Amino acid sequence: MTRLFVFDLDGTLVDSLYDLADSANELLISWGGAPLEPNAVARMVGEGAATLVSRAFAAAGVDQPADALRRFLAIYDTKLLNRTRAYEGMTETLKALSARAALAVLTNKPLAATRRILEGLQLSSFFDVDAVIGGDGPHARKPDPAGFQRLCERAGVAPSDAMLVGDSLVDWQTARNAGAAICLARYGFGFRQFPQETLNGHERLIDRPTDLLRM
Numbered sequence: 001m002t003r004l005f006v007f008d009l010d011g012t013l014v015d016s017l018y019d020l021a022d023s024a025n026e027l028l029i030s031w032g033g034a035p036l037e038p039n040a041v042a043r044m045v046g047e048g049a050a051t052l053v054s055r056a057f058a059a060a061g062v063d064q065p066a067d068a069l070r071r072f073l074a075i076y077d078t079k080l081l082n083r084t085r086a087y088e089g090m091t092e093t094l095k096a097l098s099a100r101a102a103l104a105v106l107t108n109k110p111l112a113a114t115r116r117i118l119e120g121l122q123l124s125s126f127f128d129v130d131a132v133i134g135g136d137g138p139h140a141r142k143p144d145p146a147g148f149q150r151l152c153e154r155a156g157v158a159p160s161d162a163m164l165v166g167d168s169l170v171d172w173q174t175a176r177n178a179g180a181a182i183c184l185a186r187y188g189f190g191f192r193q194f195p196q197e198t199l200n201g202h203e204r205l206i207d208r209p210t211d212l213l214r215m
Helices: 017-030 038-042 049-060 068-077 090-097 111-120 146-155 169-178 189-193 209-214
Strands: 004-007 102-106 162-166 181-185 204-206
Touching (some): 017 038, 038 049
């Protein structure tokens, strides 16, 4: 029985693709580059803002300035909640799950931005303050299992009794590295480029948040 559900943020709890793409494109345009399609940006998300920025400049064929990450974060800070929304059914799903298990968030997004999104979309009440770990804290970013393990320790749950809910290969690798179950959100934009040959039959797959309630 799953006693702890650990959620990824982007592409799992919330659809943030367009705000991320708009921010990356504003940065690229300011540096003389052409904007990228949102689907192209979707393939760059999941390993933290620095990786997203580097991939965006590489895809645009533009030299990356030394302060590109700082510029991106400043731009994104103004767009966090422009078009980002919780996936349909997510609030109801979290409410039901919170009655039967502990809930947490593990993301490679900076913690401050994560908290603002959770609060802005009325999702923060489902997660204790110290049950949210971002990519700029003391723990190594996913797919390193350190953050996941810390959340398990906090909840008093063995990793084998916890499930990571995510949408990307990075999430799959994190769960594997932690010895935990993995549930992949096929509705998330990170799943669009998931290498299907990696699936080994032990994953749970969902097409909407409410599918979690049937597990």
